[in-house]
Structures are given as C-alpha cells and as structure tokens.
Amino acid sequence: MDIFFPIARMPISVFTILGLGGAVGLLSGLFGVGGGFLMTPLLMMLGVPPAIAVASDTNQIVAASASGTLAHSRQKNVDFKLGFIILVGGLVGGSIGTVLVKMLRSLGNFDFVLKLAYVVMLFLVGTFMFIESITALKKLKTKEAGAHKIKKTSAVTRFMNKLPMRMYFEVSGIESSVLALFVLGLLIGILSALMGVGGGFIMLPVMIYLIGMPTHNAVGTSIFVIIFTAINVTLAQSAINHTVDLVLAIVLLIGSSIGAQFGAKLGKKLKGEQLRVVFSLIVLLVMVKILVDLVVTPSTMIVMGGGH
Amino acid sequence: MKKSIILMLALVLVLTWISLAWAADTSVNVSPDRVDIGFNFQGTELSILGTVPDHARVYIKVASPNDSMLELNKKGRLGFFWMNVENVSVTAAPKLYQVITSDSLDQLPGELQKKLGLSRDFKQIYTSAKVYKHSESGPVELPKQDSDRYVSSLINIYQKSGLYAVKENAVQVTNSRFKANVKLPPNIPHEKCTVTVYAVKEGKLVGTASAPLQVNSVGMVKWLSREATYDGPTYGFIAVLIALACGIGIALLFSYLDNALGGGKKKGFNPGASH
Numbered sequence: 001m002d003i004f005f006p007i008a009r010m011p012i013s014v015f016t017i018l019g020l021g022g023a024v025g026l027l028s029g030l031f032g033v034g035g036g037f038l039m040t041p042l043l044m045m046l047g048v049p050p051a052i053a054v055a056s057d058t059n060q061i062v063a064a065s066a067s068g069t070l071a072h073s074r075q076k077n078v079d080f081k082l083g084f085i086i087l088v089g090g091l092v093g094g095s096i097g098t099v100l101v102k103m104l105r106s107l108g109n110f111d112f113v114l115k116l117a118y119v120v121m122l123f124l125v126g127t128f129m130f131i132e133s134i135t136a137l138k139k140l141k142t143k144e145a146g147a148h149k150i151k152k153t154s155a156v157t158r159f160m161n162k163l164p165m166r167m168y169f170e171v172s173g174i175e176s177s178v179l180a181l182f183v184l185g186l187l188i189g190i191l192s193a194l195m196g197v198g199g200g201f202i203m204l205p206v207m208i209y210l211i212g213m214p215t216h217n218a219v220g221t222s223i224f225v226i227i228f229t230a231i232n233v234t235l236a237q238s239a240i241n242h243t244v245d246l247v248l249a250i251v252l253l254i255g256s257s258i259g260a261q262f263g264a265k266l267g268k269k270l271k272g273e274q275l276r277v278v279f280s281l282i283v284l285l286v287m288v289k290i291l292v293d294l295v296v297t298p299s300t301m302i303v304m305g306g307g308h
Numbered sequence: 309m310k311k312s313i314i315l316m317l318a319l320v321l322v323l324t325w326i327s328l329a330w331a332a333d334t335s336v337n338v339s340p341d342r343v344d345i346g347f348n349f350q351g352t353e354l355s356i357l358g359t360v361p362d363h364a365r366v367y368i369k370v371a372s373p374n375d376s377m378l379e380l381n382k383k384g385r386l387g388f389f390w391m392n393v394e395n396v397s398v399t400a401a402p403k404l405y406q407v408i409t410s411d412s413l414d415q416l417p418g419e420l421q422k423k424l425g426l427s428r429d430f431k432q433i434y435t436s437a438k439v440y441k442h443s444e445s446g447p448v449e450l451p452k453q454d455s456d457r458y459v460s461s462l463i464n465i466y467q468k469s470g471l472y473a474v475k476e477n478a479v480q481v482t483n484s485r486f487k488a489n490v491k492l493p494p495n496i497p498h499e500k501c502t503v504t505v506y507a508v509k510e511g512k513l514v515g516t517a518s519a520p521l522q523v524n525s526v527g528m529v530k531w532l533s534r535e536a537t538y539d540g541p542t543y544g545f546i547a548v549l550i551a552l553a554c555g556i557g558i559a560l561l562f563s564y565l566d567n568a569l570g571g572g573k574k575k576g577f578n579p580g581a582s583h
Contacts, residue, residue, distance in 0.1 A: 067556070
C-alpha cells in the first residue's frame with residue numbers, strides 16, 4: 001500500500017515507513033537517543049530528498065521521545081527535576097552553538113573539522129564506555145560490583161562535589177550541583193548545535209559518567225530532554241526551510257512511538273551495565289559509518305544538498 | 309455592388325477555409341488534460357494524439373516552466389577525507405522535460421534542434437540554467453565552464469527520477485495522424501506544463517501546436533503543501549502538536565493494555581531497578 005507523501009513528493013509503501021519507524025523507536029526507547037543518525041540515511045536510501053528526510057525525522061523524534069518518556073516515567077526512570085535543569089542549559093547552549101556555527105563557517109572548512117572532531121569524540125566515548133561497562137559486568141559476576149564502581153567515579157564526582165548550589169535529586173538518588181548541571185546542559189546544547197545532532201549520544205555518557213546518574217535514570221531523563229530539542233528543531237525547520245513532511249512524519253511516528261514502548265520495556269529487562277555495552281557498540285558503529293562516509297570515494301561527486 | 313459583396317464574402321469564406329485547413333494540419337490533444345495529485349498518486353501516463361501535415365516527422369516536447377530550484381553539493385578531497393566543498397543552487401531549469409520523437413533526432417538539423425530545444429543531451433538546459441554558489445556574502449553566479457558540471461548532475465538526477473527523458477522513435481505516425489504515450493513520474497511539478505508538437509518536413513518546421521497540461525495537488529495533499537510553503541510556523545506548530553498527541557496517545561494505550569493484561573499485580577514493582 002503506497003501513499004503519496006506531499007512534501008517529499010513521492011509514493012512510498014506505508015509498511016516500509018512503519019517498520020523503519022518501529023526499529024528506530026526501539027533504539028530510542030532503549031537508550032534515550034533520538035535515532036536520527038540511522039533514520040535520515042535510511043530515508044534517503046528510499047529516495048527521500050535529504051533536507052526533507054532530516055526535518056521529517058526530527059518531527060518524528062518528538063513523538064518517539066514523548067512516548068518513551070511516559071514509558072520510562074512509569075518505571076520511575078525519568079528525573080524531571082534534573083532533566084529540567086539540563087534542558088535550560090541545553091537551550092541556552094543551543095543558541096550559543098548556532099552563533100558559533102555561523103562564525104566557524106566563515107572560517108571555511110568548518111564541516112570537515114567538525115566531522116573529524118565528531119569521529120574522534122565518538123571513538124573516545126564509545127571505547128571508554130565499552131571498556132568500562134565490560135569491566136563492570138565482569139565485576140558484577142564476582143559479586144563485588146557496587147563498592148568498586150563508586151570508587152571509580154569518585155574522581156570525577158569529587159570535583160563536581162566542590163561546586164556550589166547543591167541539590168538532592170530523589171529520583172536518581174544523587175546529590176549534584178545545580179550550576180554543574182546547567183553547565184553540562186550548556187555543553188550538550190553547544191555540541192548538538194555544532195554537530196547538527198539531537199544530543200542523545202553526548203547526553204547519555206555525560207549523565208552516567210560526569211553526573212553519576214544510574215544508567216536507567218540517565219536513559220529516561222535523556223529521552224525527556226530530547227523531546228524539547230526535537231520540538232525546537234521541528235519548529236525551526238518548518239518556519240525556515242519548509243521541509244517537514246507531516247504525513248511522512250505521522251507514519252514514521254506511529255511506528256516509532258510503538259517501538260519506543262517496546263524499547264523501554266526491553267531496557268527494563270537489561271542491567272545497566274548491559275545497556276551500556278550495547279550503547280557503546282552503537283556509538284562505535286555510528287563512528288565507523290561516519291568515518292566510512294568520509295574516507296570512501298563517493299560514487300558521484302555532485303549530490304543533492306540539504307542533508308547533514 | 310451586390311456582386312462585389314458576394315465576391316468579398318466568397319473570398320473571406322475561402323480564406324477562412326484555407327487558414328482552418330492550415331491550422332488543422334498540426335493539432336494536438338492530450339488526455340487526460342489535467343493531473344490531480346492526491347494521496348494515492350503513483351505517477352500517470354499521458355496519451356497524446358493529433359495530426360500533422362502528410363509525411364512530416366513529429367517531435368513532441370513535454371515541459372514545465374523554467375523555475376525549478378535544486379540544491380547541490382560538490383564533494384572534494386581534503387587530505388584523506390571526502391567532504392562537501394561547494395554548495396550551489398541551480399535555477400531557471402524546468403523540472404519536467406521530456407522529448408518524444410517519431411524519428412531519430414539526428415534527422416533534425418542542428419539549428420532547428422537548438423531553436424526548438426530538442427536535443428539528445430539537453431543542450432537547452434545548459435543554456436537556460438543558472439548556477440549560484442553559496443558564500444558568506446550571498447549567492448554568486450558561477451561562470452559557464454564551472455556551472456556545466458552542476459547542470460549535468462542536475463540532468464542526471466532528474467533523468468534517474470524519470471522527470472527528464474528523451475525517447476526517439478516513440479511516436480507512431482500513420483498518414484497524418486500521430487499517437488504517443490508519455491509516462492509522468494510521481495514527482496512531477498505541481499504547475500502548468502505544456503505539451504508542444506513540432507511537425508518537421510525536409511528539415512523545415514511546417515507546423516506547431518501546443519496544449520496545456522495542468523498538474524495540481526488536490527485535497528489534503530494540496531492543503532499540506534500549501535501550509536508547509538506559505539505558513540511554516542503554523543505548520544510546524546501543528547506538526548509538533550500532532551507528534552506530541554500521537555506519542556502520548558500511544559504511551560497511554562500501552563499502559564492501559566499493560567494494566568488490562570497484567571491485572572493489578574504490577575503496582576510499584578520494578579524489576580529493572582538493578583544498578
């Protein structure tokens with residue numbers, strides 16, 4: 001059953017789009033990421049113009065993250081208080097990042113430097129998380145995980161503990177400086193504006209390792225913050241580029257909000273350490289994909305514009 | 309006096325008849341003469357019928373106005389890496405451009421090919437299209453030698469999606485009647501396109517006829533594309549609201565299903581809280 005999508009201006013099978021949405025929604029519910037890194041290229045493979053793929057995908061993330069947040073909040077994984085502080089920082093950071101992008105663009109070769117920086121960062125974060133979570137899993141097997149882990153993160157948290165305006169977050173069960181959270185939010189906002197990504201990939205590691213949140217709470221809170229980033233970008237894309245295909249987004253989001261539900265359920269069955277192993281593997285996979293795009297000689301030198 | 313009036317009338321009649329006969333020599337009829345694009349649109353096929361003077365070759369052009377806009381990125385090598393090194397927009401090219409002929413285009417003199425815009429390698433697109441490079445100080449038009457590469461890529465992209473095509477020997481001519489079918493892909497532009505028929509005899513143009521082809525979106529498709537283009541902020545707002553409603557709706561549905569299927573046993577129990 002094909003539908004003609006009015007902005008993409010092409011007919012695609014509804015079931016293909018539903019399936020695509022479902023798969024990406026599953027990831028989003030599992031890890032608290034938007035999943036744009038996967039959805040956009042897949043849509044482009046179906047022939048959707050890049051600019052429309054990016055914008056419609058963002059609209060879809062609004063639904064998946066709303067659905068995922070509710071699913072996670074039922075399991076008491078969402079720390080709304082903490083998420084809100086990061087969000088405020090993120091919105092300020094996003095505006096700073098946008099200005100920064102403009103300044104850097106005028107220096108030339110901006111995209112090149114950025115992509116390279118992104119690859120390096122994903123590689124570092126992915127490798128670190130992978131090694132850390134594997135060690136944690138091994139320790140868990142020898143039944144003495146808890147004590148060691150607290151010692152390990154304390155090096156970072158010691159600095160965080162010195163910062164003023166401390167507040168206790170009941171849901172995550174941690175105490176943290178409001179100022180530190182705001183600054184981390186700012187950083188996430190700047191980075192996601194620079195990289196043109198939702199920020200889930202940056203947010204999850206920051207929440208786990210720098211703030212010291214339990215993995216499940218980090219996933220739930222990250223997906224809550226992403227709702228607002230996605231709303232912000234959807235509005236901007238509609239107003240400035242007119243590239244959101246609402247019908248495409250609706251079919252995608254029906255799939256993805258169902259997928260997000262299953263993702264949240266599946267996440268419940270996994271231990272925090274297992275979740276981190278899979279997440280780090282996905283981070284590394286994304287890194288490899290970007291790297292391959294950078295290194296492999298393109299089949300055509302001139303392509304349609306508007307993508308990332 | 310009476311005689312001269314009759315003579316005049318007769319002359320007028322004869323002249324009208326002659327001009328009618330002349331006009332009737334080349335004619336074209338497109339069916340359907342309008343294309344409506346709704347949710348079930350999958351592309352369509354036009355049937356083009358008409359008449360040309362006896363033994364004339366038939367060249368048909370189906371084209372949209374010269375107003376498409378396409379953004380293109382050029383990739384280039386920087387060290388080990390491939391990056392987008394230039395971003396341009398190509399304008400003043402039609403989005404739909406199909407040529408269907410009764411004979412090989414080689415039979416058409418080069419000068420006429422140029423004049424009528426009928427050529428195998430879309431020469432006229434190179435002439436009309438303008439390529440602007442995006443730069444910090446605004447768009448800059450590229451000189452001819454640089455722009456040709458982009459135009460050729462644009463033609464390639466449009467050819468792949470079926471918007472551009474040249475089909476030789478695809479018009480059937482019997483005596484003075486001709487018949488051709490044209491496939492239009494789903495992504496045809498929503499505007500007034502034109503079907504033009506050129507009758508050529510011994511290297512000379514002996515007749516022209518054209519018919520409009522109105523391509524419109526209808527119903528929801530029309531409303532959505534209009535909103536998206538002309539009222540972006542409202543459209544974005546609606547898009548966000550729908551997304552939120554769907555996300556929340558599906559989450560509530562799932563929690564309802566969970567409760568219905570799982571009975572009352574799951575109160576406050578959270579097996580995932582193992583950190």
